[in-house]
Amino acid sequence: MHRALFALPVLIALTACTSGGDKDGGPNVETAMTEGPLTTQRGSIVTAQNGRALVPIELTGDEVSFMVTAKSDTYLSLEAILDENGEQVVNWKDWLSSKSTQSLTSAFYIYGYDSIVNWPVRDVDRALNAGTWTAQFTATDENYRYVNDVLVDFVVQTKTDDNLDEGVVKVRLVWAEGLDNRNDLQQAVEGALSRWSEVWAAAGLTIEVTEVSSDLDPELTVDSVAPFPNDEVDYGGADDDVTVVIGETINGTRGLFGQSGGIPGTLVSTANAAVYISWLTNAGRDGEFQEYEVLLLGETMAHEVGHYLGLFHPVEASYDYYDALEDTVECTSWSKCESELGENLMFPYPLCSLTDCEPQGGLTGDQSAVMNLYTGAL
Ligand SMILES: [Zn+2]
Structure with a gap:
């Protein structure tokens, strides 16, 4: 009997090409960032270009981690996180290939109508530099096809913490x-x-x-x-x-x-x-x-x-x-x-x-x- 049932879902690889570049509209940030060790900011964005929703994460350089929660009325999954220079710090393809035998985050799975990533996951993933980072989510339908023009609500939370030992x-x-x-x-x-x-x-x-x-x-x-x-x-x-x-x-x-x-x-x-x-x-x-x-x-x-x-x-x-x-x-x-x-x-x-x-x-x-x-x- 398994204690936890968070089984790996059936993973269907997205094979369509993922051209980068322009998106139709930028994100709409609806609320001001709250203050304190935990900040919370809400916004929304419409998917475009292979179902993509690019969620901006504004970092001052003091943060030790951030969490992005994306939700919609169709399936959402995380494709990648980009740092302040637009460089990829993580990509789902490195973790869901047929050769991979390790799990990093369920954000990559096409599992539900929400997708949540916390970054960094591990000590070795650390170092958040100041600037605008991006969490790149993808919307798909029940047949795992990309869906454009879907509204994605997102919540970006960040934390500052002087002591990560407690x-x-x-x-x-x-x-x-x-x-x-x-x-x-x-x-x-x-x-x-x-x-x-x-x-x-x-x-x-x-x-x-x-x-x-x-x-x-x-x-x-x-x-x-x-x-x-x-x-x-x-x-x-x-x-x-x-x-x-x-x-x-x-x-x-x-x-x-x-x-x-x-x-x-x-x-x-x-x-x-x-x-x-x-x-x-x-x-x-x-x-x-x-x-x-x-x-x-x-x-x-x-x-x-x-x-x-x-x-x-x-x-x-x-x-x-x-x-x-x-x-x-x-x-x-x-x-x-x-x-x-x-x-x-x-x-x-x-x-x-x-x-x-x-x-x-x-x-x-x-x-x-x-x-x-x-x-x-x-
Ligand atoms: Zn478990």
Whole structure:
């Protein structure tokens, strides 16, 4: 049973030529940049030239990371990021070729009606210079053909941060209807939040949790292609928090522990702006939390929100696909991977017997760096 279901979607290569050059109209920036360690600026742009939307990112040189969230009413994916000189710093073709065995960001996937990139992803990707950077998104239809003249709304967020060894992540914990009235669940989640805090402390990260009641159906539903094309799911959250929904099940199955709305997920409202947690799957067959299952719930939350902050599994359960980090080994078999990476928080599934689970809270230095570079870790 996989803890996280953010499976790699079917990837269809875009083969049409991508001529550069003029676009029909420039972006329309609608709001002034807010001030503080986290800035937020909203705007919109119409796609042209092979479905392209070129989102400008104004940097002063003080920023350590930025996040761009693009959303539309058709599929969006990231093609490239260009620096202040127009040089490409990353291109999807280098990561989605048939030879690539590593994942960097789900922004490249043609997965939903939103696309989110946080840059830099890793320590080795660092150095943001002053000037206008560009995030180049592409709009495609359900047949993976480029679509022009589509309105793309974008949100550019930047952060300044003197200390990338520690940070605070604001978590908006949303209870599905009626679940927060149950003492057993309240207690289990309290214990789980404590385990989550303990695990993330190794990365220097603290969580600040605000709990919210809701009338959401406890049977959470997620569609792998375009989860909620017309709905926005951060349930009234602010532009600096991560939404985590506690439900009973995800898609009615007891095989799913949790699911992240992206790798990374966004801080603003889109159709995928949440992490979903199934309390029932984490509580095991009898549906009652034993002590080890409370720890498992905490590790599930820490794992899923780890995805949301940009972490991939160090190895996928096919044992031939990896994250893009140097200090997580590239193991090649079921037995080797479980022994070499089984204690890592981001291992793709929990290692449990009928009465216990192995502690699974380890984070490497490179993983901690990815989490601290997330624009919402302040
Ligand atoms: Zn996972």
